[in-house]
Amino acid sequence: MSLIVFPAIDLKGGQVVRLAEGDMDRATVYGDDPAAQAEAFQHAGAEWLHMVDLDGAFAGASVNGAAVAGVLQRFGGKIQLGGGIRTRESIERWLDLGVARVVIGTAALKDPELVKAAARDNPGRIVVGVDARDGMVATEGWADVSDVSVIDLARRFEDAGVAALLFTDVGRDGLLKGCNVEATVALARAVSIPVIASGGVADIADIHALRPHVADGIEGVITGRALYDGRLDLKWAIEVAKG
Known part of the structure; x- marks a missing residue:
């Protein structure tokens, strides 16, 4: 089995951006044509794309829907989408549109x-985002930190039929500090659900570090800023991830 590399396109005001630690005031703009960016990732070999409607995450409803629709038209692979998807209607709408x-x-x-019912009716198509700050779950676009631990939240969905858990270490996201491999692997070993690593990927070393843990349940890794800053070559990352 190989590790899936998910290049990330985060949307704010229709533009491709990256945030530092999830802070909307610390956004770096990398382009104003998300569909063109998606095509570039596809040419480099990407079979999956991870998209986040950042405005939607804070608003609690889709804001950058037009940009997502544009990417859906031009990207030939599979798209994983998050950000403000909090109702059954919005879940079904995006799945029907081809996400x-x-x-x-x-x-x-x-x-x-809501999540369990959606996962039951859409097997393999619902991912639970587990965002952590110091091991505790962060919500509302990471603005709030709960008193629930990451592993406790993950275990609630153990038999729900969710496709994967997307684990993000908020304190590293967008900072190129390196992925929190230890915490990601600990989560993967604690549950039977596949885990996607996210937050802090700095360079090819992170791909090398995660690759041996596919057997522990690590399904993939999301990378954004390292690609945009030229620190990580997507084609090379995909080759390493395939082993």
């Missing part, structure tokens, strides 16, 4: 039955 998987974060903590 392969939707990521549900805040609602997973506040309305777990």
Whole structure:
């Protein structure tokens, strides 16, 4: 089995951006054509794309829908989408439009039955976003930190049929500090659900570090800023991830 590399496109005001530690005031703009960026990733070999509607995550509803629709038209692979997806209607709407998987974060903590029902009706297409600050779950676009531990939240979905857990170490996201491999692997070993690593990927060393843990349940890794800053070559990362 190989590790999936998910290049990330984060949307703010229709533009491709990266945030530092999830702070909307610390956004770096990398382009104003998300669909063109998606095509570039596809040419480098990407079979999956991870997209986040950042405005949607804070608003609690889709804001950058037009940009997502544009990417859906031009990217030939599969798209995993998160950001403000908190109702059954929004889940079904995106799946019907052709998104392969939707990521549900805040609602997973506040309305777990919504997630379980959606996963039951859409097997393999619901991902639970587990965002952590010092081991505790962060919600509302990471603005709030709960008193629920990451592993406790993950275990609530153990038999729900979710496709994967997307684990983000908020304190590293967008900072190129290196992925928190230890915490990601600990989560993967604690549950039977596949885990996607996210937050802090700095260079090819992170791909090398995660690759041996596919057997522990690490399904993939999301990388954004390292690609945009030229620190990580996507084609090379995909080759290393395939082993």
